[in-house]
Amino acid sequence: MASTETASATVIEDIPRRPTILATLGAFSRENPLGACGGFIVIVMIVMAFFAPWLTSYDPTANDFGAMLAPPDGDHFLGTDQFGRDLLSRIIYGARTALLVGFVSSFVGCFLGLILGVTSAYFGGRFDLLFQRVMDVFMAFPLIILALAVVAIFGTGVQNVIIAITIPVIPRAARIVRASALAIREMPYVDAARANGFSHSRIIFRHMMPNVMAPFLIILTAQVGQAILIEASLSYLGLGVQEPIPAWGLMLRGGAQEYAESAPWVAIFPGLAITLAVFGFNLFGDALRDWLDPKMKT
């Protein structure tokens, strides 16, 4: 029915109007209720991170030795840790760390992966072969081991954690993007661009990259959750973010071992925050994949 969709060329015909953002969001949540839940969690996290100072009256780094290990009550909704720091405000501020690391590392990693993947697919042949083998070597290391190695070299701290997580993200993104880009490379419009004598970079950036956006977005959202988890793991192992910066993994490290029985809230709430965040990003990423995939085919 494709050829009947528009009317005669002699009249200004109606073009199918783009649905508004609100309508798209509505359709998305109707089709993927779980994905919408994930999206909601993500939004809550972002709000927490942005408006942290307004959401809590406690300084997340201020010690209050009068209220050490206080259980959840009216003053401290989620209780305090062994230094008397308010857990709620540490979790809220911790969202900043988690999102900073999660977004920056997966954005940078996926974007580099996008460029490398499309370039590799475009040139093909020996370049592609060599490049893919290098990626294979990177992929051979489990994510966490690779991140550990990077931290061992560069040292700890937020900035280094970001680098440590970015590097293993690159080959994963590159591989997925390359698979889609291989199909795009065979499209006649890429041939048309070559026949027009466009430069390689123009074809890669202007003609191929916009057309692999769907898989790119999917891997991006999936990687944010992953990155948050790795950051928490590294911090828990003492190789990531350092005290006194509020970070969820770090809070677990301080609380879990010593106070598991006497003050369980010290470990439970940061643990919940990590779980919810990863859960939210993964649900949202999955739903996004279902949502974008059929559209890629048309």
Add this chain to the structure above:
Amino acid sequence: MQTAAAQGASAPLSDEAISARSATKSGRPILEIENLSVQFRSSHGLVRAVENVGYTVYPGEMVAIVGESGSGKSVSALTVMRLLAQTAEVTSGTVMFDGRDLLKLDNEEMRRIRGHHVSMIFQEPMTSLNPVLRIGLQIMEPLFIHLGMTEEAAKARAIELLTLVGITDPESRLEQYPHQLSGGMRQRVMIAIGLACDPKLLIADEPTTALDVTIQAQILELMKDLSRRLGIAVVIITHNLGIVARYADRVNVMYAARIVESGTAEDVFGNPRHPYARGLLSAVPRLDRGRAMRLQTIEGAPPNLLKPPEGCRFRPRCRFAIDKCVVSPPLVEVEQGHRAACHRSMELDKLEKLGADSHDAIGAAEITTSGPILQLQGVSKFFPIAGGFFKPAKLVRAVNKVTLDIAPGETLGLVGESGCGKSTLGRVVLRLDDPTDGKILFEGSDLANAGSDEMLAVRKKMQVIFQDPFSSLNPRMTVGDIIGEPMQVHKILPKDKIHDRVAELLSLVGLHGYMADRYPHQLSGGQRQRVGIARALSVNPKFIVCDEAVSALDVSIQGQVINLLEGLQQKLGLSYLFIAHDLAVVRHISHKVAVMYLGKIVEYAPADELFANPKHPYTQALLAAAPIPDPAIERTRPRRIITGELPSPLRPPPGCVFNPRCPIAVENCRKEIPELRNLAPMHWVACSEV
């Protein structure tokens, strides 16, 4: 619409009259569709895909449903099988098959009819067979299910069926899987499956659209022959008017969900009574007509069925529309057994004569004497197929020593079946692929070894138009950006002037300036193809490779684009390398034609000479296989159907590549490779026996 329905219902009388004329038909129709309406619910609204459609089919006859894509021709046939999608809803009508209304049967009863009494053959033989089952089992399955045959009986019947559809060595074929068969073979297997239970009705939905022209002829001859011999009624759904003219007894023309004309093939083709049918017939290029006339095309595009025009659906595109046409015309009898839905069907002859002087002849821009713009000298392109550890690497000779030349302002048509290397040759000329050997002289300089800087300069002078208007435009760019980009990259115009030039180019290809802000998915197929042409023109090229540039378009749109290409050639003095598999289109558009078979040029001559006086047996076979949309001519043409199929380019036959299929091959043809030789001035043939 009610009136049309009433007329449709009163029609069987006239059909009876036709059947009385034909001795092969028994008195009772096997299939009678009356007043059928089907609608689909889509997210954009209600689509009435079929409206008040009715036709009858008698045993042993072949009835064609013709129409462009989206006209509802497939939906009407799928309704017979009750295979419509979930979103479809039959709102009215009856489908009487052998005395029973199929629409009233429950699912179990319907299941017993499908594949037993009514069979269906689909377009795509590649996907309609199950790839993991042996074809023997797939043929025997309906025999087990419907006839309860034993293993042995079914096997014997399967062998009989494969022999019937012309498959050699049937016993061993039973053990094969679909991927081991060629496209034509698979379609034969599909027909065998369809015939397995001795059906009374066979529905073929575009059965040969995916096949090459010589294979198409084989399959249709087979179907026609089987229908006659076994008395099976065949409904064939197609957009190809030539097929209809050659094979169909009766024709129903559909336009925008309605039947606009129906009658015997002779009546509908010889004396069409609906402006759409007339328009279609004059819009298709024909093998028996040269390039003297422009095609008379139907302007515009078929209507959007979400909001169809009021009254006659064809009114917005009709040259003869009058005020009365806002009322839907009923399908009425215009002569015995010939019905048309047009208020002015009786005046059409007179009206046509009045407008006849609008035929404009193609100008005298004939072959010029100046030197060629493009010369190919012994161009070859071999693809290595990597071997395994124990298998040696193989070489596919996709293009093998091709020598051609194209003069300025001239069109060279390159015809051949799929896999003959014609598209590869086009890509090599454009240097999208590098040639293995030979010289590509463009305006005297050799491109075969040109560096990227040299190529950059040449790329402005040569352009390409692709087959598929859906995938040849970047979906993420607006039409304006697509057309403007080459000018910007090559700095042909300053940035602020590009916008005006885009508007100019759009109007040159018959589109509107406001379309520059659209995205490709907001345009129809024909409009997209025009954007592709505008993009090619944006750098002011001298030479354009048209790779199947019109074959993905509907008949009426195809004519428009052909006219556009011809008009642009005259206006801008362009040269075309026109690659196509449709002989009629090539005949219409080309000055010179080269016929390609398995990587080699087998015949090369001026178009008129080649079509009037084909020398090479392959050219002759191709011409014989291509139908002409005129039953009167078709009935007098000799049937010379070439046997066999295109050999694998991995294992080309020794000697002349055509020898296994050639009717005049002699012993020597298996040994010696014939070179192109000059038979007459400008007529080259690669055959030692002519």
